[in-house]
Amino acid sequence: MEISAIGLAVTVAAAGGGGSFEISTAGIAIGAVLTVGAAVLHFVKGTAWGPTEDITQNVLEHRAKSVPETDFPEPMNRAIGGGGGAVAVGGGDAGGELEEGGDEAGGGSSSPADIPEDEIEHYEIEFVKEGETIEVANNEPLLDAGEDEGWDLPYACRQGQCVSCGGKISGDANELIEHDDQQMLDENEMGDGYVLTCVAYPRGEFSIETSETP
Numbered sequence: 349m350e351i352s353a354i355g356l357a358v359t360v361a362a363a364g365g366g367g368s369f370e371i372s373t374a375g376i377a378i379g380a381v382l383t384v385g386a387a388v389l390h391f392v393k394g395t396a397w398g399p400t401e402d403i404t405q406n407v408l409e410h411r412a413k414s415v416p417e418t419d420f421p422e423p424m425n426r427a428i429g430g431g432g433g434a435v436a437v438g439g440g441d442a443g444g445e446l447e448e449g450g451d452e453a454g455g456g457s458s459s460p461a462d463i464p465e466d467e468i469e470h471y472e473i474e475f476v477k478e479g480e481t482i483e484v485a486n487n488e489p490l491l492d493a494g495e496d497e498g499w500d501l502p503y504a505c506r507q508g509q510c511v512s513c514g515g516k517i518s519g520d521a522n523e524l525i526e527h528d529d530q531q532m533l534d535e536n537e538m539g540d541g542y543v544l545t546c547v548a549y550p551r552g553e554f555s556i557e558t559s560e561t562p
């Protein structure tokens with residue numbers, strides 16, 4: 349319709365111009381042609397567009413054939429496939445080991461200091477240099493027992509990791525002493541009677557000379 353209006357306008361303009369008969373005729377002709385063309389275009393029925401065949405299913409089937417199946421990781425597992433599973437299982441095993449270690453630690457927690465009240469025993473221990481014999485419980489380190497008496501006994505780490513608190517007992521320390529995780533004395537030295545009083549719990553009666561180291 350816009351083209352028709354333009355043609356009509358051109359026709360009117362050309363006709364209204366009045367300056368030349370040839371121009372008016374040409375304007376009318378052009379206007380007529382444009383008008384007819386516009387009318388034809390307006391009434392000619394175009395070819396309706398319709399969607400082509402739905403190939404979605406075909407595409408999906410083709411893709412299913414051509415793309416290998418993907419293994420998605422299990423929840424909480426960033427690895428893909430059996431390897432990841434192995435890692436996860438391994439982690440579980442590690443956890444189990446850790447738990448077992450914890451149990452072992454729990455076993456380790458059966459420190460002499462944790463002996464229950466109804467299992468506590470006392471031993472007569474002679475502190476030679478201090479000139480006294482005192483009773484020391486089997487859940488008390490020799491160093492603590494001596495300090496309870498007010499004696500100024502040597503020590504440093506109090507964890508069995510040095511020899512500052514060393515002493516020598518009258519007998520085999522492997523039998524008469526239970527060390528709580530000492531890391532300094534070997535079996536022979538303990539056989540000679542050397543102990544670390546900060547972590548040495550009595551398991552019998554003996555005398556001890558404090559401030560003695562191998």
Ligand code: FES
Nearest residue numbers: 504506510513546
């Ligand atoms: S104070 Fe260090 S081992 Fe006893």
